[in-house]
Amino acid sequence: MSDVTITVRGENEARIAPERATIHITVRAEGPERSAVVDRAMRLAEPVRTSITERQDAGTVFEWNSKRLSVRAERPWNSDGKQLAPVYRASIELSATFVEASELSIWVSEISAWDGVEVGWVNWHLTPQTRADTEREVASSAVEVAVQRAQAYAAALGLGTVTPLEIADTGLISHDAAPAPQMMRARGFAFAAADTAPAMEYEPEDIVVSATVEARFTAH
Numbered sequence: 001m002s003d004v005t006i007t008v009r010g011e012n013e014a015r016i017a018p019e020r021a022t023i024h025i026t027v028r029a030e031g032p033e034r035s036a037v038v039d040r041a042m043r044l045a046e047p048v049r050t051s052i053t054e055r056q057d058a059g060t061v062f063e064w065n066s067k068r069l070s071v072r073a074e075r076p077w078n079s080d081g082k083q084l085a086p087v088y089r090a091s092i093e094l095s096a097t098f099v100e101a102s103e104l105s106i107w108v109s110e111i112s113a114w115d116g117v118e119v120g121w122v123n124w125h126l127t128p129q130t131r132a133d134t135e136r137e138v139a140s141s142a143v144e145v146a147v148q149r150a151q152a153y154a155a156a157l158g159l160g161t162v163t164p165l166e167i168a169d170t171g172l173i174s175h176d177a178a179p180a181p182q183m184m185r186a187r188g189f190a191f192a193a194a195d196t197a198p199a200m201e202y203e204p205e206d207i208v209v210s211a212t213v214e215a216r217f218t219a220h
Helices: 034-058 101-111 128-156
Strands: 004-016 020-031 061-066 070-074 087-098 117-125 162-169 190-193 207-219
Touching: 004 128, 020 034, 020 101, 034 061, 034 070, 034 087, 034 101, 087 101, 101 117, 128 162, 128 207
Parallel strands: none
Antiparallel strands: 004 207, 020 087, 020 117, 061 087, 070 087, 162 207, 190 207
């Protein structure tokens, strides 16, 4: 039998418990006078900042940031169709990355009752090093799956050796004639990660890191 070209796909995934959680907080104030609203927003935000920096000093918060004060004015309408005096609304957005879900839950329970504080969503994620290591391992396993499939197809055809010709992200492999063995090339791997759990969920599901590759072999 002459050489046969075999094109396969390899997939793999890993599930890992989140290592960090970034929560988003908004402090709001409103009223008829702009300066008073701004002052109130700043006063309401100060204890939130203090509580975050205390936890950063204690090691339970990895990093945090606070955006600049935002102020806008609206002129509402009453039921008679008359436009009323302006209402000023000020807001300050903050975010903090916690290293433990339990500490996050304790902190949210504390600040959620504070005046003007609005608790937003939580992003669950891995450390950069863990993500890089996991992506590398998952990619390697995906390639191994592709090789095993190609070898299984070759064996079913009564052929022995398979030689790699091309490997690529899903959808990027060429659809023309297979290149010669010396033209083998490699591209980056397609990764997908479910990094975000539903808002306010403090017992998150595992983060899924996956890789899918397409590979072309010649069997002879």
